[in-house]
Amino acid sequence: MTPEILVIGELRDGQPSDASREAAGVASQLAAGAPVRGLLIGSPSEPATAAWGRDGISEVCYLTAPTAAALPAGALVPGLLSLLSERPADLVLLPSTTFGRELTGALAARWDAGAATGVTAITRGTGGWEVRRPVFGGRATETRLLSGPRAVVALRPRGFPTPEARELTPVSAQRPLSEADPMGTTLVGTEPMVTGQGPSLSDAPIVVAGGRGVRSADQFHLIEELAAALDAAVGASRAVTDAGWRPTSLQVGQTGRTVTPQLYIAVGISGAIQHIVGMIGSRVIVAINSDASAPIFKVADYGIAGDLFQIVPALIREIRRVRGR
Amino acid sequence: MEIVVCVKPVPDPETRLKPSPDQRTLDTEGVKFVLAGYDESAVEQALLLRDQVPGSTVRAVAYGPAPRTPEILRSCLALGCDAVTHLEAPAPVDDPIAVAAALGHILAPRPAELILVGKQSLDDEEGLVAPALGALLQRPSFSSVTDLRWSPERSRFTFQRSTDTAIERWEALPPLVVGLQQAWNDPRTAKLPNILKARRQPIEAVPASAIAAAVGGRTGRSLPLKFELPAPRAGARMIDYTTPDEAAQRLVRILREEAKVFP
Amino acid sequence: MVDFSLTPDQESLRELARKFARSEMAPHAAEVDRTGRFPEEIYRKAWELGLMNLNVPAEYGGTGLGLFDQCLIVEELAYACAGMTTSIIANCLALEPIILGATPEQKDRWLKPFCADYHLASFCLTEPSGGSDAAALKTRARRSGDEYILTGEKCFITNAPHAALFTVFATVDPVLRHKGITAFVVPRESAGLLPGREEEKMGHRASATSTVRFEEVRVPATQRLGAEGEGFALAMRTLDQTRTPIGAMATGISQAALDLAARYALQRTTFGKPIAEHQAIQAKLATMAQQLTASRLLTWLAAWTIDRGARGTLESSIAKCFSSDAALRVADEAIQTFGGYGYMKEYPVEKLLRDAKLTQIYEGANEIQRIVTARELLKRYA
Numbered sequence: 001m002t003p004e005i006l007v008i009g010e011l012r013d014g015q016p017s018d019a020s021r022e023a024a025g026v027a028s029q030l031a032a033g034a035p036v037r038g039l040l041i042g043s044p045s046e047p048a049t050a051a052w053g054r055d056g057i058s059e060v061c062y063l064t065a066p067t068a069a070a071l072p073a074g075a076l077v078p079g080l081l082s083l084l085s086e087r088p089a090d091l092v093l094l095p096s097t098t099f100g101r102e103l104t105g106a107l108a109a110r111w112d113a114g115a116a117t118g119v120t121a122i123t124r125g126t127g128g129w130e131v132r133r134p135v136f137g138g139r140a141t142e143t144r145l146l147s148g149p150r151a152v153v154a155l156r157p158r159g160f161p162t163p164e165a166r167e168l169t170p171v172s173a174q175r176p177l178s179e180a181d182p183m184g185t186t187l188v189g190t191e192p193m194v195t196g197q198g199p200s201l202s203d204a205p206i207v208v209a210g211g212r213g214v215r216s217a218d219q220f221h222l223i224e225e226l227a228a229a230l231d232a233a234v235g236a237s238r239a240v241t242d243a244g245w246r247p248t249s250l251q252v253g254q255t256g257r258t259v260t261p262q263l264y265i266a267v268g269i270s271g272a273i274q275h276i277v278g279m280i281g282s283r284v285i286v287a288i289n290s291d292a293s294a295p296i297f298k299v300a301d302y303g304i305a306g307d308l309f310q311i312v313p314a315l316i317r318e319i320r321r322v323r324g325r
Numbered sequence: 326m327e328i329v330v331c332v333k334p335v336p337d338p339e340t341r342l343k344p345s346p347d348q349r350t351l352d353t354e355g356v357k358f359v360l361a362g363y364d365e366s367a368v369e370q371a372l373l374l375r376d377q378v379p380g381s382t383v384r385a386v387a388y389g390p391a392p393r394t395p396e397i398l399r400s401c402l403a404l405g406c407d408a409v410t411h412l413e414a415p416a417p418v419d420d421p422i423a424v425a426a427a428l429g430h431i432l433a434p435r436p437a438e439l440i441l442v443g444k445q446s447l448d449d450e451e452g453l454v455a456p457a458l459g460a461l462l463q464r465p466s467f468s469s470v471t472d473l474r475w476s477p478e479r480s481r482f483t484f485q486r487s488t489d490t491a492i493e494r495w496e497a498l499p500p501l502v503v504g505l506q507q508a509w510n511d512p513r514t515a516k517l518p519n520i521l522k523a524r525r526q527p528i529e530a531v532p533a534s535a536i537a538a539a540v541g542g543r544t545g546r547s548l549p550l551k552f553e554l555p556a557p558r559a560g561a562r563m564i565d566y567t568t569p570d571e572a573a574q575r576l577v578r579i580l581r582e583e584a585k586v587f588p
Numbered sequence: 589m590v591d592f593s594l595t596p597d598q599e600s601l602r603e604l605a606r607k608f609a610r611s612e613m614a615p616h617a618a619e620v621d622r623t624g625r626f627p628e629e630i631y632r633k634a635w636e637l638g639l640m641n642l643n644v645p646a647e648y649g650g651t652g653l654g655l656f657d658q659c660l661i662v663e664e665l666a667y668a669c670a671g672m673t674t675s676i677i678a679n680c681l682a683l684e685p686i687i688l689g690a691t692p693e694q695k696d697r698w699l700k701p702f703c704a705d706y707h708l709a710s711f712c713l714t715e716p717s718g719g720s721d722a723a724a725l726k727t728r729a730r731r732s733g734d735e736y737i738l739t740g741e742k743c744f745i746t747n748a749p750h751a752a753l754f755t756v757f758a759t760v761d762p763v764l765r766h767k768g769i770t771a772f773v774v775p776r777e778s779a780g781l782l783p784g785r786e787e788e789k790m791g792h793r794a795s796a797t798s799t800v801r802f803e804e805v806r807v808p809a810t811q812r813l814g815a816e817g818e819g820f821a822l823a824m825r826t827l828d829q830t831r832t833p834i835g836a837m838a839t840g841i842s843q844a845a846l847d848l849a850a851r852y853a854l855q856r857t858t859f860g861k862p863i864a865e866h867q868a869i870q871a872k873l874a875t876m877a878q879q880l881t882a883s884r885l886l887t888w889l890a891a892w893t894i895d896r897g898a899r900g901t902l903e904s905s906i907a908k909c910f911s912s913d914a915a916l917r918v919a920d921e922a923i924q925t926f927g928g929y930g931y932m933k934e935y936p937v938e939k940l941l942r943d944a945k946l947t948q949i950y951e952g953a954n955e956i957q958r959i960v961t962a963r964e965l966l967k968r969y970a
Binding site (some may be wrong): 012072073074075077097098099101102103104105106107108109110112113114115116117118120130134135136137139140141142143144145146147148156157158159161182183184185186187188189190191192193206262263283284285286287292297298299300301302303304305306307310311313314315317318319322 | 336342350351421422425426447448449450451452453454455456457458459460461463464465466467468469481483486487488489490491492493494495496497498504542543545546547548549550551552553554555558560561562563564566568569570572573574576577579580581582584585586587
Binding site (some may be wrong): 392396399403514515516517518519520521524 | 596597600601604607608636637638639651
């Protein structure tokens with residue numbers, strides 16, 4: 001029996017967000033050919049409908065309300081429940097964003113459904129949906145069975161590939177959210193997230209560290225540029241701090257700081273044990289070094305053997321391009 | 326103002342993670358359970374608001390098995406909470422919706438202008454209790470909240486909500502449910518005399534039978550199948566390339582799609 | 589039935605001390621050791637959390653912890669930095685004679701301020717001419733009406749450069765030897781009380797140590813603890829209480845040394861494998877673990893014995909002597925495990941040897957501890 005799947009997406013600049021598109025891709029895979037419905041909160045938009053159609057959504061419904069953007073997620077639940085009672089679904093998928101997680105909790109509670117957030121893989125299992133998700137800050141992964149007839153699952157953004165383009169021309173519909181009640185709340189203002197100074201070494205999700213291969217204090221700016229492009233913290237090997245190119249507060253290693261970011265990029269660092277012990281707890285390690293036999297490549301997950309003065313600028317360009325800056 | 330803060334015992338952040346013998350869950354043998362992470366911030370914020378508004382009280386509530394659950398409630402008393410309630414459970418409850426159902430059942434008849442929950446717990450990191458609780462109690466709920474303030478002149482809460490792209494500023498009339506990300510201050514440390522005093526303070530205990538009806542339907546909804554640690558490192562996968570740009574593109578794609586770390 | 593497990597209360601105390609030690613003391617230990625700075629801000633935080641003055645009874649505002657509970661805390665603090673711990677527990681040493689020998693009015697007057705606000709105190713027994721030979725102390729206390737006039741010099745006094753209060757042992761008549769020794773409480777403001785220049789020490793550099801000169805210091809008779817001639821017994825009873833926490837101090841140092849050595853041994857590879865797989869290193873680690881475990885258990889036994897009301901002189905002298913000798917050995921083996929790196933000040937392990945050394949010397953040198961042990965022991969065979 002093919003599951004009935006509803007994808008709830010978010011609009012960003014008149015288009016479904018990247019994470020909403022990934023969710024659509026996952027839904028159409030799980031539906032295995034059966035139609036997938038999508039829901040967007042906001043005014044109907046031709047380009048949005050078309051874009052989501054390419055991702056596998058065959059029917060896009062727009063939930064409209066006079067102040068749709070300024071409602072707490074829970075206010076949407078009564079409207080969603082009546083929609084779901086008219087057109088039942090087995091699975092509701094959404095992006096695991098702040099809004100997505102709030103809606104997952106509120107909907108699952110009132111719809112009496114299984115629920116999970118931050119999910120990185122989902123398959124149909126016996127008696128329910130099997131979901132995989134990182135736990136303990138990414139130090140472990142759990143697989144759960146959400147058993148029962150219904151589930152609401154929030155998918156980790158960038159956890160899934162961008163869907164392959166499909167040929168669908170989706171049907172578009174509109175549905176007013178008349179039951180939405182802001183419950184005494186008011187959105188007073190919004191400020192876009194400013195990418196500022198850069199996070200601190202101890203809690204940054206990404207660290208870019210430079211070593212002796214960077215050759216001079218001036219050229220170390222390449223490391224800082226790469227870090228800025230990633231909103232990452234900057235680290236250094238002992239060789240760099242000994243040489244006085246950067247202060248010891250940036251030193252990662254046995255006699256410096258121990259860091260456990262999601263991503264550690266070691267540039268021009270050979271990989272002596274004194275440095276390794278300071279970063280071995282990182283989830284993913286990337287090494288860039290001119291010497292293919294450098295010990296750093298034994299502990300890294302991915303490596304590029306080459307001239308960092310060519311590779312790093314190329315990396316900065318690619319990252320800026322991909323992040324739309 | 327009546328403030329309720331919902332907390333959860335989680336494994337001490339220093340714990341070495343190991344799968345249980347049946348590989349389904351974390352091995353909890355010898356693991357110390359503590360109040361930690363966003364829950365600590367939630368308690369701190371509750372105490373700060375209490376001190377700001379004369380005549381207010383803070384009650385900490387937790388749903389889970391003994392001894393770990395009453396132990397963290399004692400930590401809440403040592404930190405300065407006025408009262409604590411233990412919703413008893415024979416075993417750890419790892420379905421956040423069930424937790425919300427239990428909490429909702431007990432809190433519904435008790436008026437509270439503010440219910441604070443840590444944005445997500447250190448272990449499962451689901452972040453579902455605050456929104457589910459709000460929905461069940463039919464109160465507005467917001468997550469990823471910082472800078473939570475009470476305005477006595479206007480009798481309402483003001484706060485910020487962080488999304489991936491923006492920081493929103495909101496106002497809300499009580500009653501309110503908040504998934505807190507950060508308090509005004511770093512969480513305080515309980516002082517030694519208060520730790521000793523907390524031992525002798527009462528804990529309100531609600532037996533599992535009183536919650537059974539609320540939670541009953543959720544039994545078995547969320548079942549752990551596997552708990553895995555990442556595989557040990559086998560050496561770098563070297564990226565082939567002919568031009569630096571190609572190397573960069575390949576790496577970025579791998580980081581986004583395969584390693585799933587790229588923002 | 590013997591039970592080695594801790595009560596939930598004890599777990600909480602240990603947890604508080606551990607959290608404070610790891611987050612507030614440890615990050616500054618190396619810098620304070622290098623510069624010899626007196627980290628007053630850390631001591632204030634310790635006071636705020638209730639980790640100082642552990643022995644002051646509840647009726648004077650303290651928590652009146654038993655010795656076992658004190659030792660749990662001291663071990664955790666010493667793990668992070670023995671020097672800081674020395675200054676923190678020096679208050680307990682200085683206040684103990686007041687707790688043991690003062691009148692209720694005196695306790696009220698001199699103990700309460702320590703629980704009401706942050707203050708440091710110093711215990712003044714040792715003199716340039718005699719440390720172990722305490723009965724031969726020379727500082728004079730000459731009676732003059734309703735005052736005593738103190739003249740003399742004390743040395744190696746912990747906290748002296750910063751202390752608000754000094755517990756001083758002086759003699760009313762040297763001819764009487766230990767029967768002339770009398771204890772006094774002397775506030776810093778007293779005219780003629782002159783703390784000396786801070787000493788530059790081998791270890792425990794976070795703790796400030798100096799001489800204290802008494803130049804005709806006038807001390808009201810109301811500040812005498814107990815009767816004239818009771819001071820020596822008071823000092824001995826004090827040391828009966830404070831010996832055991834030094835066992836805990838030494839145990840904390842040993843634990844820190846073992847943790848560093850074991851972790852390093854798993855990371856460092858030579859001859860194709862981690863050095864932890866070489867038998868020579870395994871033998872070292874095993875010896876260190878034996879010494880550490882024994883230190884802790886001897887300390888626990890002494891503390892438990894004293895908490896039950898016994899004097900515990902035998903147990904505490906054994907605990908202090910063994911644990912301090914063990915700490916020196918364990919720290920030494922830890923340096924050896926690190927090899928050349930262990931000799932470098934950049935690595936945290938050489939500090940442990942320098943800190944361990946003092947535990948063999950102060951609070952009753954180990955030579956004296958052995959005499960004390962033998963004396964107590966032989967009583968049982970007499």
